[in-house]
Amino acid sequence: MIDLLKVDDLTFSYPRSIAPLLQNFSFTLQESEFCAVIGQNGSGKSTFLKIVGNRYQPTHGRIYLNSIPFSHISDIQMGRWVISLTQRMDQCLFFPMTVKENIEIWVERLPATQRQDAWELFEQGHYFERLKKLYDRVVAGLSGGEQQILMFSLAFLSRPKLLLLDEHTSQLDPQMSTAIMSHIANTARERRVGVLMVTHNLQHALEYADKIVIMKEGLAPIEIMNDHTLTLDQLRLAIL
Amino acid sequence: MKVIDFFLMVCEQTFLFYPVVLSLYISYRLLKLTDLSADGVYVLGGAVFAKTLPFAGPLGATCIAGFFGILLGWIVALMQRGNHIRDLIVGILVTFMLYSVNFEVLGRPNYSLLGKLTLLKAGYFSQWIIGLAFINIILVAIVYLLCRSRYGLLMRAFGHNYDLLIKMGFPAERYRIIGLSMGSFLTAVTGALFAQINGFVDLNMGSGVALIAIGALMIGHHIFRTKNEVYHPGFDLLSAFIGIFTYFAILAFLMKFGVQPVHLKFFIGLILFASLRSSKGYSLGVVS
Numbered sequence: 001m002i003d004l005l006k007v008d009d010l011t012f013s014y015p016r017s018i019a020p021l022l023q024n025f026s027f028t029l030q031e032s033e034f035c036a037v038i039g040q041n042g043s044g045k046s047t048f049l050k051i052v053g054n055r056y057q058p059t060h061g062r063i064y065l066n067s068i069p070f071s072h073i074s075d076i077q078m079g080r081w082v083i084s085l086t087q088r089m090d091q092c093l094f095f096p097m098t099v100k101e102n103i104e105i106w107v108e109r110l111p112a113t114q115r116q117d118a119w120e121l122f123e124q125g126h127y128f129e130r131l132k133k134l135y136d137r138v139v140a141g142l143s144g145g146e147q148q149i150l151m152f153s154l155a156f157l158s159r160p161k162l163l164l165l166d167e168h169t170s171q172l173d174p175q176m177s178t179a180i181m182s183h184i185a186n187t188a189r190e191r192r193v194g195v196l197m198v199t200h201n202l203q204h205a206l207e208y209a210d211k212i213v214i215m216k217e218g219l220a221p222i223e224i225m226n227d228h229t230l231t232l233d234q235l236r237l238a239i240l
Numbered sequence: 241m242k243v244i245d246f247f248l249m250v251c252e253q254t255f256l257f258y259p260v261v262l263s264l265y266i267s268y269r270l271l272k273l274t275d276l277s278a279d280g281v282y283v284l285g286g287a288v289f290a291k292t293l294p295f296a297g298p299l300g301a302t303c304i305a306g307f308f309g310i311l312l313g314w315i316v317a318l319m320q321r322g323n324h325i326r327d328l329i330v331g332i333l334v335t336f337m338l339y340s341v342n343f344e345v346l347g348r349p350n351y352s353l354l355g356k357l358t359l360l361k362a363g364y365f366s367q368w369i370i371g372l373a374f375i376n377i378i379l380v381a382i383v384y385l386l387c388r389s390r391y392g393l394l395m396r397a398f399g400h401n402y403d404l405l406i407k408m409g410f411p412a413e414r415y416r417i418i419g420l421s422m423g424s425f426l427t428a429v430t431g432a433l434f435a436q437i438n439g440f441v442d443l444n445m446g447s448g449v450a451l452i453a454i455g456a457l458m459i460g461h462h463i464f465r466t467k468n469e470v471y472h473p474g475f476d477l478l479s480a481f482i483g484i485f486t487y488f489a490i491l492a493f494l495m496k497f498g499v500q501p502v503h504l505k506f507f508i509g510l511i512l513f514a515s516l517r518s519s520k521g522y523s524l525g526v527v528s
Contacts, residue, residue, distance in 0.1 A: 079409020091407075094400045098470055105397050108390055109408050138469045 003067065004194040005029040005052065010061035012044075012051055020059065021047055025221055027213065029162070033184060034195045036205035036226075039215030039239055045198040046166055048215070052166070052196060053084040053164050066161065080109060083155045084164040086192040087148045087171055099131060099150060101211060102139060106154040118157050128153075145176040152180060156187050163188060165197040177201075181208055202235045212239050246492060253488040254481070256437060257452070261381040261484045262383045262477070263423035264453035269476065271419045272399030273320070276331030278427045278453065280338030281312050282446035285431025287345040290353055291442045292519065302432045309428025312338075313421035320420075321413055323402065331450070342443055351451035354439040365522040368437060375433070379426060381479055387421065395419050396471065446458070448505070455512035456484035462515055486512070 007027040010207045013020040019021055021044040029035055037045045048057045050061065063070045066080060073081070085092050094102050107118050131150060139147060148168070152240060156161060163184070169177035188195045199205055205212050206226065212235070214222045222238070226228070267275040278310070285305040292301040301499060319330045343349070397405050398415045405412045427449070432452050435441045460483025464475070494507050 075406070076411065080409060084407065090401070091404060094397050094404065096400050096469070097396065101393060101396075101471075104390075104393060106408075108394065109410060136470060141469070148482040 003028045004031045004033070004065065005196070006064040006067070008062045008064070009053070010051065011059045012047060013059050018053070021217075022051075023220065025222065027060075027221075029194045029196060031098075031194060032159075032189050032192045034188060034208055034210050035197070035213060036209035036211075037198045037213045037215060038200070038235070039221075040203050040217070043215040043217045045215050049084070049164050049166050049196065049198050051224060052162075053082055055077050055084075060098050070152070080158060081161045081172065082164065083158070083160040083162070084166070085151060085155060085168050086166040087168055089144075089151060092151050093139050093147060093154075096138060097139055098136055098141070100135040101151065103131075103154065103157075107158050110158055114159075118159075122153065122157055144171055145173075145180075148172060148180050152184060152187075156191060156193070157190065160193055164193045165195065165199075167198055167200060169199075169201065177204075184208075202232055202239075206230060206232060206235065224235065246461050246496075250485060250488045250492055252369050252372070253491075254485045255326070255369065255376050256434060257260075257430065257456075257488070258376050258481060259379050259426040259482055260449055261453045261480045262379060263426035264450060265457060265476070265480050266383065266386075266395070266419050266423040266426075266459060268454055270387070270395040270399055271416060273325060273327040273416070273420070274331065274454075275316060275420060275423065276450040277316050277334035277338070277424070278331075278450035279446040279448070280342065280525045281309055281333035281424045281427045282431040282434070283342045283347070283426065283441070283443060283451045284312060284338055285309055285428030285429075286435035286441040286445065287342045287351070288428070289432035289435050290351045291345055292516075293356060298436065302429060302436075305432035306425045306429045308316070309424040309426070312423045313424030315416055316424065317413070317417040317420040320416060335446075339443065346441060346443065349357050350440055350442040353435055356439075362481075372433065372437075377428075380481075383422075384473055384477060387476075391415065391418055392473070406493065439468065448508075450507070455508075455515055456480060457511075458512070458515035459483040459486050 005028065007025060010022055010025045010027075011020050012022040025048075036185070037048060039045050047056065051058055065073060065078075067183065070078075076210075094105060097105075103122065107115050107122075112120050130146075131153060131215075134142060134146060134150075141152065165184070169180055184195065187193070197204075197209070203206055208230075209226050211223060211225050212230075214224070215223075216234075216239070224238075263278060264275070267273045285308070288305040288308045289301045289418035292304045296304055316330060316334055319325060319334070320327050325333075337392065394405070394410065395415045395418070397410075398412055398419075402412060405415075431446070434445065457480055460481070462481035463482055463486065490511055491508065493505065494504065495501070500505060
């Protein structure tokens, strides 16, 4: 297996904070691997995701993507390889533009030689028929579920290597949330995309993740492989 | 004054100003940047035209003025780079600095072009209004094609969500440079056309140009307001034309009813305020 993401001896402190939020943390994620990051509020889950998404610089330590140090990857390349999606869909979609225009923009980010393939890939997608009916609708006017479907269909369009999800289903009803999670897990496996998901939904962590990282404030993160013998109660206890 | 004469007069003024509205359309509507540097660039266009006319000829001098506009747009884009300084402040700063630059180019506060051969008197067109209309058609076609192109799409994306565009790995600053350079090109060319038609260049002739263009966009949007949020560049460019036409028509009415030229700015201000107020969402960049 190839190490898609390698976090080596990571330490991170916010400016003027007394103790580091993350200290000497090492972690690897392989191709097609699905990892859930859980923990209480303030434990550093979202901060970790932002460091891996190259939005925050680590205080100490190095991060590699496909064995290339982050510092050697250009912003444009990073934008293509790593897709970061949050519950704030206005941070992931162009709200005042139509569905079709959003798709066109996401296709535009690809090298010219891959654009035709991306359109074909999109048309073969699970939700294509549903999205096609919404082509001329402005994204701001879509329901939350429709926006999520669009967002995830677009996320896989550009063949990313790593997908970062930050509590992305927290505003959806349970039915839609399960449908979206299955779609992500299946598509990520098919297209060999690594997924790092921060969530408060322990059920989702148990159901979809290959491994789970538990974060606690002031303590080193614990990494456990999910062999599907773990129970919800065990997880609840672990994060306390 | 006959109705047809009144209509023709308003049309002349509209054709002579519409390219500036197109310029502000690109910066204000597509990129959602309030670029007030148009006030200075307008004068620069006229000044460069006046000084290069003797050796470059009318067509060459207009092209050189346009080139200097592109250069200025590029400089403004670099000053705004990364949004470290607010677009509004950059525009004011550039206009402030251009006052000195324009004086150096002209060599004096105003410069007469009377009796000189200009683009619209060089025999290309039988009447200058036809020439102006022709130039307007070419410029609006260029802006329309830009809006329909991938660059137009990405410029709108820049305006709607700059951070997302960066996050997605797009060279967002490139779209700022293209948009502002194109806008400044249009403004400088309009300044050159103004100088040719009116036969002079004055250091203060650009005062309020950007504001009037933004006001025209507001008026047009207000008149042509629809519930359809989907973007149509043709519809937008037509609404901008209606906006500036309406503005000059109101101005002509005010003068016809005896308002003194010195009082005009007050009434123009009231008109612009009313249009800004009535198109609140648009002015804040909320409405697509």
